[in-house]
Amino acid sequence: MSLRLIFIIFSMLLLIPGQTLAWPWSRDMMNQPSIKPQEGEMPESPPRSVPVGGYPTPVKNRLHAARLANPIAASAESIARGKQFYTIFCVPCHGSNGKGDGPVGKKFPVSPMDLTNDFIQHQAFDNWIYANITFGGKLMPAYKNDLASDERWDVVNYIRHQLLQDLQQRATPQQTADKTGGR
Ligand code: HEC
16 A cells, blocks of 8 residues: 555544544534524513523633632532432433443443542542533533533532442431331
8 A cells, every 4th residue: 555545544534523522413403493693683582481591611621620629618508409410410320329330321331430439539639520520521421511610519519428428328228217208
């Protein structure tokens, strides 16, 4: 094979969109007959519709996130909110035990990280977890548009302060609680 041909094939490989995750189907949901930003005049909102604000993300990138301190104290309220968000947004992949064994997580070629491991529980900084929630991973989706910044810190607080206890409690269920109808 001539060098020239190898060069051409190599250049074409570089054009494959895998690197940026810009697969044609990545934008399928966007290609629909809706009015896009800057496209003509906004129609009147239907009656009884409720306006929602966006979620500004006060963090530019991972490097910036690495300098942030957790601004939300790990209070019982924050942990309870975090658990709710965790249940909605993380359980499908990471599982309610945090082990990475949620029904969607099992379909991934790389298992979602075990969030009860020593690294997440004792070594990682809060801002590392926050950055991963905000910007996602190679496979994991980003949550900067779905969860407000404070809500993401709530999830961090839940993972750091209660996820492990919840797992241990499930492993040794209290029988009396079942009989009295407790959850
Ligand atoms: C659609 C599946 C999916 C969902 C939903 C999901 N994750 Fe993940 N997560 C993954 C996968 C897969 C990985 C490992 C590979 C990677 O980094 O993308 C991962 C990795 C992580 C990591 C470690 C990052 C690393 O470098 O490996 C953290 C921390 C994490 N997830 C937290 C969360 C939290 C918190 C939520 C909920 C807000 C969440 N994830 C929701 C799939 C998911």
